[in-house]
Amino acid sequence: MSDTTPLYPKLILDALATVRYPGSGKNIAEAGMIEDDLRIDGRKVSFSLIFDKPTDPFMKSVVKAAEAAIHTFAAADAEVTVNVKTRTAPAAPKANPLPGVKNIIGISSGKGGVGKSTVAANLAVALAREGYRVGLLDADIFGPSIPKMFGVEDEQLYMHEVDGVTKIIPVERYGVKLLSIGFLVDRNSAVVWRGSMASNALKQLIEQGDWGELDYFLIDMPPGTSDIHLTLVQTLGITGVVVVSTPQQVALADARKGIAMFTDSKINVPVLGIVENMAWFTPEKHPDERYYIFGNGGATELARELGVQLLACIPLVAAVGKHSDDGDPIAAGDTLSAQAFIHLAHEVCDAVERRNRDLPPTEHVKVKK
Numbered sequence: 001m002s003d004t005t006p007l008y009p010k011l012i013l014d015a016l017a018t019v020r021y022p023g024s025g026k027n028i029a030e031a032g033m034i035e036d037d038l039r040i041d042g043r044k045v046s047f048s049l050i051f052d053k054p055t056d057p058f059m060k061s062v063v064k065a066a067e068a069a070i071h072t073f074a075a076a077d078a079e080v081t082v083n084v085k086t087r088t089a090p091a092a093p094k095a096n097p098l099p100g101v102k103n104i105i106g107i108s109s110g111k112g113g114v115g116k117s118t119v120a121a122n123l124a125v126a127l128a129r130e131g132y133r134v135g136l137l138d139a140d141i142f143g144p145s146i147p148k149m150f151g152v153e154d155e156q157l158y159m160h161e162v163d164g165v166t167k168i169i170p171v172e173r174y175g176v177k178l179l180s181i182g183f184l185v186d187r188n189s190a191v192v193w194r195g196s197m198a199s200n201a202l203k204q205l206i207e208q209g210d211w212g213e214l215d216y217f218l219i220d221m222p223p224g225t226s227d228i229h230l231t232l233v234q235t236l237g238i239t240g241v242v243v244v245s246t247p248q249q250v251a252l253a254d255a256r257k258g259i260a261m262f263t264d265s266k267i268n269v270p271v272l273g274i275v276e277n278m279a280w281f282t283p284e285k286h287p288d289e290r291y292y293i294f295g296n297g298g299a300t301e302l303a304r305e306l307g308v309q310l311l312a313c314i315p316l317v318a319a320v321g322k323h324s325d326d327g328d329p330i331a332a333g334d335t336l337s338a339q340a341f342i343h344l345a346h347e348v349c350d351a352v353e354r355r356n357r358d359l360p361p362t363e364h365v366k367v368k369k
Contacts, residue, residue, distance in 0.1 A: 007040050007075055008138060012047070015073035019065045022058045028066065031076030035085060045070060046081040051110020054086045097206055097235060100213040101135070103352050105272070106232065106241040108262070110254025112143075112223040116244040117276040118324055119314065119344075120220040121149040122331035123242075126338075126345035128175030129331065132215040135170065137205060139232060140197040140222045147182040149175065157183050160210070167210035174332050177214070179205045199231040206235055216352075224254070230365070233267055237362040240272035240355050242311065242348060245302070247276060247295035252302050259306060269362055272351040273309035274299050275344065278316040287336055290315070312344040 017029040024031055028049065035048035049066060051059055067080045098104065107123070109116040117140065124136040138146035148155045152172045157179075158169050170177035181201055211217065219238075222228050232238065241262050245255035255274065262269040276299030280290040293316070303310040314320075317337050323330040331341040 007045060007078065009038055009042065011074050012038060012040070012045055012070060015069045016047075016066055018069050018073060021062060023056075026137045028062065033062075035083075037083075038075055043075065043175065044079045044081070045074075045075055048083040048085050049358065050085045050087055052087050052355075057085075072188045075259075096237075098211055098214075098217060101211060101217045102215050103234050103239040103356075104217045104219065105348065105352070106219045106221050106238050106262075106269070107244065108221045108229075108241050108258055109244045109251075110256070110258040111251055114223075114246045114251050116223060117145045117149065117220050118320060119242075119244050119277055119341075120218055121146060121324065122178045122320075122329045122341040123348065124216075124218050125174045125329045125331040126341040127216050127218075127348075130345055130349075131215060132177065132349075135177040135179075135209075135211050135214045135217045137209075137217070137219045138178070138182060139205075139219050139228060140204055141181050141202060141228055142222065144180045144182030144185075146178060146180045146220055147171075148327060149324045149344065150176070150178060152178065153182070153327075155183060162210055166208070167315060168205070168208050168209055175327065177211060179209050181205065196306060199227055202228060202231055203235055223323065225256070229261065233269060235364060237364045238269045239352060239362060240270040242272050242275060243308075244275045244277050245299050247292070247298035248280045249295065249298060252298045252328055255299075255302060256306070259308070267365060270355050270359060271308050272355060273311035274303045274346060275311050276300065276313045277314035281316045284317060284319060298328050308349075311347040311351065312340065314340050314344070 013029065013034070016034055017027050019028050020026065021028050021031050021033060028034055029330045038047040049063060063082045063084065064334050066082055070080050081251055105115055107120040120136065123235050124134050128134045136146060138144045147155070152171050152173055157171070159166050160169060161167070169178065170179045171183070172178070219232060223233065243255050243259055245251045259271055261267060262271055280292045282290055289364055300310050315337070319335065320330050320337050330337045332338070
């Protein structure tokens with residue numbers, strides 16, 4: 001080919017069509033290996049070749065053959081630049097780690113000390129009493145209390161194989177399947193982990209737990225907002241969250257922040273409603289008396305302000321704490337306090353039904369790198 005021959009795209013592409021890819025025997029045009037970025041500037045030619053993987057054994061020889069083909073069939077004096085690209089495989093859909101679970105409910109609070117774990121434990125028992133299949137994950141990595149509340153602190157975890165995969169067998173108590181980091185650490189020692197270690201431990205309990213078929217999978221979340229919350233929304237499509245608060249203004253302020261986190265456009269987890277715990281103090285011998293020692297109606301006002309449902313007001317009764325300390329959730333009994341949690345279970349079921357009717361399934365939060 002004469003050095004004075006003008007260069008144009010078809011001339012270059014025809015030359016490249018003479019190059020065969022040894023892996024398939026097809027020419028590199030037929031194999032779709034020529035990127036649509038051919039550039040010609042006078043005697044300068046640049047384009048990209050696409051390979052399936054960066055370790056392709058024929059990469060160097062094909063690049064050299066492409067350069068030689070242009071010099072032979074297009075222009076001997078052409079300055080050829082060949083860029084190498086590799087195909088980006090489409091990301092595999094994220095597998096659902098809990099395929100047998102119908103609804104995943106987070107139990108959250110803006111701050112500690114508002115009785116979030118007590119609500120989570122008794123709500124789980126109340127749902128089980130109503131005939132639902134229930135699991136409860138203690139995700140409060142740094143302060144696991146669910147084992148004590150269910151009286152199973154000394155239980156040992158065992159593993160078995162399910163379809164060739166080793167799974168952790170949850171502890172069962174009061175009809176609720178339980179897993180907690182508390183089963184894996186010394187209960188008399190502080191859990192001192194970096195955020196990534198805690199997140200990995202939590203993901204293991206979720207993904208390797210043999211949860212089976214569940215109607216409700218409750219997650220007792222840590223108080224506040226943290227890496228653990230991000231791990232949960234990145235791992236699971238959470239159906240919705242129940243936010244627990246006391247009537248105190250400081251608790252309500254933190255509850256507002258927690259709700260803002262879940263409703264943020266990047267997280268987008270529906271808030272099923274607010275539970276006002278310790279709404280008033282009632283002496284056991286005088287069940288009709290109410291003493292508003294932490295304030296009155298704060299959660300009701302917050303729910304109205306944010307446009308979310310007030311699911312229940314749970315009174316402060318000494319027996320609730322005692323039953324938790326004794327490993328015997330009060331919702332398992334027949335007292336007025338037990339009925340308060342049964343009422344909460346009904347309200348949560350109704351809220352979940354409305355949410356599932358009106359909103360699409362929650363997507364897990366995709367991590368942007």
